[in-house]
Amino acid sequence: MVELHEVKNNMKSRLFIGIDIGGTKISGGLADETGKIIVRDKIATPLDAKPSEILFIVTKLINSLSSGSKIVAKNIAGIGIGVPGIVNTKKGKIVATPNVDLAGFDLVKKITKKFRTRVSIGNDVNLGLLGEYWFGAGRRVKNIIGLFPGTGVGGAAIVDGKLLLGAKGAATEFGHLIIDTHGPECSCGNRGCLEAIAGRWAIERDIRAAVKAGRESALIDICKSDLAVIKSKALKEALARKDELTTEVMEKAADALGFACVSLRHAFDPALIIFGGGIIEACAGFILPMVRKIVDDDPFFAKVSRCKIVESELKDDAVILGAVALAQEGLGIKAGEIKANPSVCMVLKDDSVLIDGKTYNRGVCIRVNCKVKKRPKKFSEEKEISEQELRKFCKKKPEVFIIAYRDALPVLSEQAQIFLKEKKINAKILPLSPAIDLYNETTSKKAILVI
Ligand SMILES: [Zn+2]
Structure with missing residues (x-):
């Protein structure tokens, strides 16, 4: 990390801080208006961290990114925060967070008070797509769907240039689109949700069940006989070794993602679908060609121009830059329209x-x-x-x-x-x-x- 020391007061370009709160770590970046990250840092979060501990870590991170209050007071134009869960962005309230203890906690008010600057908050997956829309694979595309298969499957949508939030801030949970009404049970209580087939937890479940029933798999060797957690990288290696079981389960996942894209296309008519998340970072080469074929074969859209399906450009920075974009939107800055600015x-x-x-x-x-x-x-x-x-x-x-x-x-x-x-x-x-x-x-x- 670069230490900024004290920046002289002649700095005119506006700076923003984006924070990405995750279950195991909180990461952040100091960026300029064009989405260039100048300084980045991250801090691990203890297991079952209390809201006050999370506030402490976020504060520490903001201080570290701005190297003391001098920049914050004078040059930080806004702070954006991405939180995993249901967030009411308009009111700045955290409604429900299954993976971190922040529901009902007034993080926005507390950070605003500490740093005396405008603070905006949003759902992390939504912000990931907002980041891609402003600074990544979705630049200048007004209608985009984001699908992010990791442990679960995150979803987000930009419609006519705006994030679709819904009445309660809970829209675009595409991981819970029901793909198979008789399918496996999902963590949400429904059956046959997309993530109950294509999320990593579902892939792990299917592989474990098959191995238990006596199927052979290269994953037993790759994961050293411990299949409790099968990381995306292990899936990638098993696919490279042409492991039959992994190929079968991953084909099923890619198939579900492909047909989810077909339905999403019918619902939203996006010009672009952006795929990100751990599974895609490791296995895009296997999954995306299958998804593209399913989408291209949709007879309904036979006479309409193709919907592009691409991989995320910002990867781990997507949420941070989406938080920066949200902070800018709060100030009425249309970053998408800022000319590609040279170096900070x-x-x-x-x-x-x-x-x-x-x-x-x-x-x-x-x-x-x-x-x-x-x-x-x-x-x-x-x-x-x-x-x-x-x-x-x-x-x-x-x-x-x-x-x-x-x-x-x-x-x-x-x-x-x-x-x-x-x-x-x-x-x-x-x-x-x-x-x-x-x-x-x-x-x-x-x-x-x-x-
Ligand atoms: Zn579900």
């Missing part, structure tokens, strides 16, 4: 520069394509900034080229000045802090050279 850049107290979480205390350049390049020694030893150097750093022709200096005002060689004029590049030479401010505020094609 700020000046630290010792005059070193922080770019995307890395500290640079000597020459560095951010080119138009956001690539960060250290300034070669041969250039820094020269008295003047040469045409050769400008050519190197002005690739893809910036409209604005900012030169930031720490000590003496730099001099451009005659050839360098002609080059800028010919290419119609607007060059600005400024001391470090105003130069970085200008870089962060400029929305046109830009590059910066810090010398």
Whole structure:
């Protein structure tokens, strides 16, 4: 983790904190408006943690992400929190949380009071999809379904650019879509739910039952004879070994997911279905082609253009960035419309520069394509900034080229000045802090050279 020290007050770009509360750990990130995570951290949660303990850990994490209250007070524009369970996002209330002890606990009010900034809260799966919608695989797609098979099967939907929450905040529990009315019993009390067939707990149940009945399986070897928990990675390995039992059970799971997608398509007509979760991270190569085939074969949609089915882009960061997006939505920022902003850049107290979480205390350049390049020694030893150097750093022709200096005002060689004029590049030479401010505020094609 990068330590931020004390950021000077010249930081204009708004920063947000996203928190992902899970059953075993709480993770978080400090991100800018464009969804770039600058600092990240996580803290393990004790088993059966009480609400006050969870509050303590979340507070500690926010403090750690912002390295003390200085950034929080001055620069954190909002905090978003993802919680596993039913959450009333509009009212900021936690209604029911089967896996963590937070139901009825006023986390939003307590965090707001501690950090004096706006705090928003949402269901973690919903936020995972919101993250993908703003910053990941779902950018600029207004109608998306998210399916996340892990231990259970999480679901979420973006309809006309908005998360579908329902009357009580409990909509889109697609894991409990009933796929087989005579199917196995589900943890929710119904029969034949999607997750009772395709969740990892259901896959484990089927494999254990088959092994108990005498079937052979490579999983016995992979899991060292202990089938109490069969991790997604073990399933992946068994599939790679072409284990017959695993293939059979996973085909059944993929089949259920495929037909769930068909039904979801009939209900929502999404342009995109995003798959994430532990099972997909390990076994996407096996599951997604089957799902795509089932969806493509739906005769009802034969004459309609295809619905794309893709894997999550943000993976473990999805909930954190969804929480950041929720915090931004709370402020009325339409992050999806913010132009792809180049790298996050700020000046630290010792005059070193922080770019995307890395500290640079000597020459560095951010080119138009956001690539960060250290300034070669041969250039820094020269008295003047040469045409050769400008050519190197002005690739893809910036409209604005900012030169930031720490000590003496730099001099451009005659050839360098002609080059800028010919290419119609607007060059600005400024001391470090105003130069970085200008870089962060400029929305046109830009590059910066810090010398
Ligand atoms: Zn169920």
